[in-house]
Amino acid sequence: MPDPAPEHWVRSLRRRSGLSQAAFARRLGVRQQTVSEWETGRYAPRGASLTVLRMLEEEIAPYDASPPDPEQEQGP
Numbered sequence: 001m002p003d004p005a006p007e008h009w010v011r012s013l014r015r016r017s018g019l020s021q022a023a024f025a026r027r028l029g030v031r032q033q034t035v036s037e038w039e040t041g042r043y044a045p046r047g048a049s050l051t052v053l054r055m056l057e058e059e060i061a062p063y064d065a066s067p068p069d070p071e072q073e074q075g076p
Contacts, residue, residue, distance in 0.1 A: 007041040013057055014039070028052055 014024045025032040030049060037043045045053055
């Protein structure tokens, strides 16, 4: 979990995935209320849920990178 506050990390991960709380919950196999509670900081993900969240983060990480700048790719 890169962010010290799990609620920010979960919310960011969900938004980067482009999913609503309900769709994100379905993908993780948890209730929408659980995702909401993670995002508000009421509870932190743990156990299998935390493992799945980390796997999802690894899956979407390549899409977070900015596209290469064509100006920098051109040599002198």
